[in-house]
Amino acid sequence: MRTLEVHGSTGKSSILVGEKLSEFPIPMEKAVIITDTIVNGHYGKDFPPFEVIEIPTGERIKNLTTVTEIYERLLELEVDRSFFIIGIGGGVVCDIAGFVASTYLRGLKSVMVPSTLLSQVDAGVGGKNGVNLGGYKNIVGVFRQPDWVLCDISLLKTLPQRQVHSGYAEIVKHAAIGDADLFSFLEEHHRKALHLDSQVMENLIYHSLVIKASIVNRDEKENGERRILNFGHTFGHAIEKTTAFSHGEAVSVGMVIASRLSEQIGYLEAKDSRRIETLLKRLRLPIRLQAKKEEIFDAIRKDKKRNGDRIKFVLLKAIGRPFVEEIPIGKLENAVGDII
Numbered sequence: 236m237r238t239l240e241v242h243g244s245t246g247k248s249s250i251l252v253g254e255k256l257s258e259f260p261i262p263m264e265k266a267v268i269i270t271d272t273i274v275n276g277h278y279g280k281d282f283p284p285f286e287v288i289e290i291p292t293g294e295r296i297k298n299l300t301t302v303t304e305i306y307e308r309l310l311e312l313e314v315d316r317s318f319f320i321i322g323i324g325g326g327v328v329c330d331i332a333g334f335v336a337s338t339y340l341r342g343l344k345s346v347m348v349p350s351t352l353l354s355q356v357d358a359g360v361g362g363k364n365g366v367n368l369g370g371y372k373n374i375v376g377v378f379r380q381p382d383w384v385l386c387d388i389s390l391l392k393t394l395p396q397r398q399v400h401s402g403y404a405e406i407v408k409h410a411a412i413g414d415a416d417l418f419s420f421l422e423e424h425h426r427k428a429l430h431l432d433s434q435v436m437e438n439l440i441y442h443s444l445v446i447k448a449s450i451v452n453r454d455e456k457e458n459g460e461r462r463i464l465n466f467g468h469t470f471g472h473a474i475e476k477t478t479a480f481s482h483g484e485a486v487s488v489g490m491v492i493a494s495r496l497s498e499q500i501g502y503l504e505a506k507d508s509r510r511i512e513t514l515l516k517r518l519r520l521p522i523r524l525q526a527k528k529e530e531i532f533d534a535i536r537k538d539k540k541r542n543g544d545r546i547k548f549v550l551l552k553a554i555g556r557p558f559v560e561e562i563p564i565g566k567l568e569n570a571v572g573d574i575i
């Protein structure tokens with residue numbers, strides 16, 4: 236087991252990465268568990284003996300209606316400030332449970348148990364808790380660090396393959412923006428990673444989280460540096476919105492475009508851009524996309540982070556050396572080339 240910490244304005248978050256973490260003793264007497272139907276089906280029998288609030292699955296239920304239903308249940312259960320909220324599930328459950336824990340009674344203590352690879356390396360950690368409203372993703376939310384985050388590798392065994400691959404997109408992202416050694420480790424061990432080898436996974440998740448945690452420690456509320464976590468996400472979000480690609484798949488293509496753009500502007504060496512593409516491909520992620528370019532550019536023009544006809548874009552000088560530059564949207568066409 237490995238541990239690390241995030242120090243946010245609302246307190247410290249202790250993160251554990253390992254196997255069978257359900258046996259780890261967290262000092263709590265009263266708690267309510269929030270989970271979804273699928274995770275409850277797989278693991279409900281192993282949950283600690285607390286009341287369980289089960290929600291449906293899917294991005295569509297990540298909204299204020301679900302949050303209100305949970306508040307009402309907490310009222311019925313007479314939950315007071317001595318209770319912990321435990322969120323067990325993927326990014327959707329972590330976002331909802333984190334939002335509820337941050338707002339009910341102006342904030343309860345919380346434990347997140349992210350159960351997808353994506354949520355273990357990303358959504359479950361960092362204290363950003365948001366829900367969707369009126370077609371906008373994560374538009375209502377708060378920053379608040381959970382007290383504990385347990386990244387239990389044994390939960391990943393029941394994940395569908397496509398979900399595992401999607402999670403790798405965020406690990407590649409963390410390596411590309413923050414750790415050239417992690418990138419090389421992933422290149423060397425991609426086969427074991429695809430088979431969820433315990434030691435390789437513990438190493439990958441831990442080092443990926445070290446990068447995210449250190450960025451969050453320096454810029455919790457995304458005033459500056461935290462933006463580099465959006466590497467691959469400008470196109471990623473637009474692709475996710477307009478195609479059937481999952482978040483990770485969309486970000487994978489987004490990272491290929493961002494690398495290509497970095498190369499075209501003369502920052503990233505061609506061989507490093509190729510390494511990124513090759514690694515994504517080896518991790519069974521898409522590096523090309525069949526879609527209408529125009530629809531994707533329309534979505535980019537609606538991006539919240541746009542500034543007139545320019546957009547803040549995360550680029551690379553080398554693997555592990557990111558920076559942010561404002562790019563005219565017109566200049567992106569060239570980078571996309573034959574990728575879409």
Ligand SMILES: NC(=O)c1ccc[n+]([C@@H]2O[C@H](COP(=O)([O-])OP(=O)(O)OC[C@H]3O[C@@H](n4cnc5c(N)ncnc54)[C@H](O)[C@@H]3O)[C@@H](O)[C@H]2O)c1
Pocket residue numbers: 271272273274277292293294297324325326327328330350351352353354357358359360361363364365372373390391392393394395398482
């Ligand atoms: N707050 C943040 O910083 C942040 C960061 C990244 C992503 N997110 C959010 O995370 C969400 C995506 O998260 P996700 O990819 O984990 O999706 P998800 O939560 O929808 O989970 C995907 C599916 O896997 C199932 N599942 C979960 N754990 C499982 C397990 N161990 N075995 C079998 N099935 C399991 C779920 O029931 C669900 O059907 C999005 O809403 C995104 O906005 C938030």
Ligand SMILES: [Zn+2]
Pocket residue numbers: 357405468482486
């Ligand atoms: Zn992402």
